[in-house]
Amino acid sequence: MARRPAADDPAGADDPAGAAGEVAGITVRHRRPRRDAELNRERILDAAVSVMLREGRHVPLAVIAGEAGVGVGTLYRSFADREALLHALEYRAYGLLNQILDEVSQRDIPGLGAVREFLAGTLAIGDQLILPLHGAPPLVSDRAVHARQEINRRLDRFIERGQADGSIRAPVTATDVIVFSALITQPLPHGPAWPLIAGRQLAIFVNGLAGSGPAGMPGPAVTREDIEAAFTLRGRPRSAGRDPR
Secondary structure (H helix, E strand, O other): OOOOOOOOOOOOOOOOOEEEEEEOOEEEEEEOOOHHHHHHHHHHHHHHHHHHHHHOOOOOHHHHHHHHOOOHHHHHHHOOOHHHHHHHHHHHHHHHHHHHHHHHHOOOOOHHHHHHHHHHHHHHOHHHOOOHHHOOOOOOOHHHHHHHHHHHHHHHHHHHHHHHHOOEOOOOOHHHHHHHHHHHOOOOOOOOOHHHHHHHHHHHHHHHHEOOOOOOOOOOOOOHHHHHHHHHHHHOOOOOOOOOO
């Protein structure tokens, strides 16, 4: 009878990635890559996005590991250094963009609507987009170049559809759309109500492409007074209101 591995045995019954059998009385193990390694990798990527959004791209990797609930050694087994981690986040971002394109492509809407939905989708996940136009180190590998080419190609299809159905009249390119996406997915450091501000900029951009009628404009409008109030709030000294003694 084959030995039943202990509960903490990586090849045990609790680990579907491992298996054990017996040949001529000798226990033989058939090892596969452990699933928890991939789960750790995903936890690290999620934590990196969260921590970098909060503390910037140069946050110590130990902080990211702590946020992910793993040791620094585990992080380094998945990512050799900060650049490798940023590159993995970039590939992840290309996958997220293609998911948005997949969803939009399945809808029977005019080309202008498809561009608008793509931009709205990127705005919704802007904090996940660690990309060169957002300040990440650019990747020039064949895989990265192909990913960018594919995204451009799919956006060009939306634009061609819009030019054919009359909903897009401006001589816009996929690059124009991507650059604008990079702009609206990076909040201003001291501005108020970024989703509203970005949504209005998105509508203005789409209106500039439209062939028939304006896109809906989110409101109310953000005023100069709103901006000044936000500046004042963030510029207030931390000691304000405290007893000077």
